[in-house]
Amino acid sequence: QIVELVKNHFSEVPYLKQKKILITAGPTREKIDPVRFFTNRSTGKMGYALAEAASLAGADVTLVSGPTNLPTPANVKMFRVESAEEMYQHVMDHFKYCDVVIKSAAVADYRPKHVYNEKMKKQTGDLILELERTTDILKTLGEQKEHQLLVGFAAETNNIAEYAKKKLVSKNLDIVVANNVTEAGAGFGTDTNIVTLYKRDGSQLELPLMSKLDAAKAILREVKHLMDEEKA
Amino acid sequence: QIVELVKNHFSEVPYLKQKKILITAGPTREKIDPVRFFTNRSTGKMGYALAEAASLAGADVTLVSGPTNLPTPANVKMFRVESAEEMYQHVMDHFKYCDVVIKSAAVADYRPKHVYNEKMKKQTGDLILELERTTDILKTLGEQKEHQLLVGFAAETNNIAEYAKKKLVSKNLDIVVANNVTEAGAGFGTDTNIVTLYKRDGSQLELPLMSKLDAAKAILREVKHLMDEEKA
Numbered sequence: 325q326i327v328e329l330v331k332n333h334f335s336e337v338p339y340l341k342q343k344k345i346l347i348t349a350g351p352t353r354e355k356i357d358p359v360r361f362f363t364n365r366s367t368g369k370m371g372y373a374l375a376e377a378a379s380l381a382g383a384d385v386t387l388v389s390g391p392t393n394l395p396t397p398a399n400v401k402m403f404r405v406e407s408a409e410e411m412y413q414h415v416m417d418h419f420k421y422c423d424v425v426i427k428s429a430a431v432a433d434y435r436p437k438h439v440y441n442e443k444m445k446k447q448t449g450d451l452i453l454e455l456e457r458t459t460d461i462l463k464t465l466g467e468q469k470e471h472q473l474l475v476g477f478a479a480e481t482n483n484i485a486e487y488a489k490k491k492l493v494s495k496n497l498d499i500v501v502a503n504n505v506t507e508a509g510a511g512f513g514t515d516t517n518i519v520t521l522y523k524r525d526g527s528q529l530e531l532p533l534m535s536k537l538d539a540a541k542a543i544l545r546e547v548k549h550l551m552d553e554e555k556a
Numbered sequence: 557q558i559v560e561l562v563k564n565h566f567s568e569v570p571y572l573k574q575k576k577i578l579i580t581a582g583p584t585r586e587k588i589d590p591v592r593f594f595t596n597r598s599t600g601k602m603g604y605a606l607a608e609a610a611s612l613a614g615a616d617v618t619l620v621s622g623p624t625n626l627p628t629p630a631n632v633k634m635f636r637v638e639s640a641e642e643m644y645q646h647v648m649d650h651f652k653y654c655d656v657v658i659k660s661a662a663v664a665d666y667r668p669k670h671v672y673n674e675k676m677k678k679q680t681g682d683l684i685l686e687l688e689r690t691t692d693i694l695k696t697l698g699e700q701k702e703h704q705l706l707v708g709f710a711a712e713t714n715n716i717a718e719y720a721k722k723k724l725v726s727k728n729l730d731i732v733v734a735n736n737v738t739e740a741g742a743g744f745g746t747d748t749n750i751v752t753l754y755k756r757d758g759s760q761l762e763l764p765l766m767s768k769l770d771a772a773k774a775i776l777r778e779v780k781h782l783m784d785e786e787k788a
Contacts, residue, residue, distance in 0.1 A: 443713045446665040455683040476695040481675045495573045
């Protein structure tokens with residue numbers, strides 16, 4: 325009980341006051357026609373938990389979210405988008421004015437090259453669908469960042485540590501939050517997560533199974549530590 | 557108010573008592589890898605409304621549903637599935653014992669030919685995705701039906717009447733419920749619908765904008781009329 329009291333007290337300290345934090349959440353939808361689309365299993369829970377935790381910590385939070393069934397967290401500026409391209413536009417609009425960007429959205433890497441205006445009628449036999457790459461938002465942010473702290477996610481099914489460390493370097497990130505989305509209690513749709521934080525200085529922080537809100541608070545405390553170190 | 561009373565009274569008459577009704581609802585998901593999939597904008601609302609209305613009318617209702625965020629309606633046998641193939645299996649398991657099948661699910665027509673076991677890593681440049689046809693559940697039911705009444709849906713964006721009438725014949729249906737999914741107040745995700753019923757005898761019933769539950773009741777009354785006519 326005392327632990328809970330201390331925890332609650334800590335979470336209410338506005339340790340991110342006057343910090344502008346941009347968070348992305350949820351999947352994107354890449355249209356094939358007015359009815360069909362490509363997407364992924366992200367439900368937005370991790371990103372919304374980050375927005376809630378950042379707001380509780382006193383930050384000025386902007387949430388850019390793909391389609392989810394989650395309510396808008398309190399005291400958060402919300403922008404709802406559908407495609408990777410729309411998410412890219414909104415993120416770039418806000419990036420300059422941010423202290424921290426946390427990209428937890430599962431943005432589609434590919435979109436159909438041709439989008440049909442009318443519902444595609446099915447044919448007999450196979451169908452070849454041509455896909456093209458979407459803009460790599462995280463990479464663009466990594467290239468353009470000045471003072472901003474950049475946190476990315478790596479949702480993987482295999483070789484997690486290897487992919488996470490590679491992403492940290494190739495995208496010029498400060499922290500990568502990695503999780504194995506096939507593990508019980510972690511990944512898409514669950515209320516809990518099991519994450520490991522890989523940091524720019526080479527250190528890593530392995531967290532046990534916890535609620536996504538507690539994982540969000542742990543991530544934000546690391547963000548705060550990094551900001552304090554940069555000031556020192 | 558009297559109209560409401562009469563309506564409520566009518567809806568509580570168990571006019572489908574002892575009838576076994578199989579309803580399908582929602583979209584299907586066709587996996588590309590453990591994270592990515594193809595789907596469509598169906599939210600399951602029309603199918604769940606049909607299940608609720610049929611149950612209120614005293615029917616023995618089985619609902620086979622793709623992934624939705626809707627709660628299971630009261631007094632309904634529920635099977636949750638993900639892919640078109642799983643939906644096909646469950647529908648065929650129950651078909652023989654049914655009096656009526658209402659296929660309101662938006663089943664994927666195509667699925668990726670190859671499903672990756674691990675999350676696909678993105679490459680530079682375009683990607684060619686090969687898709688193959690899924691089993692046409694409605695067509696299979698139309699070919700195998702004996703005593704069953706078969707109701708299909710046509711969610712279209714253009715040439716609605718033409719496609720609906722074609723579907724009635726090509727799939728050997730008794731009723732096609734057609735709607736324009738691009739019209740305001742109709743289609744995916746809304747709580748209302750605007751439908752036209754095309755019947756085997758060539759007649760059609762055009763309904764105005766109404767709640768999906770009222771549209772469901774109107775569809776079930778037509779089903780009841782057809783059953784009575786066949787008996788007579």
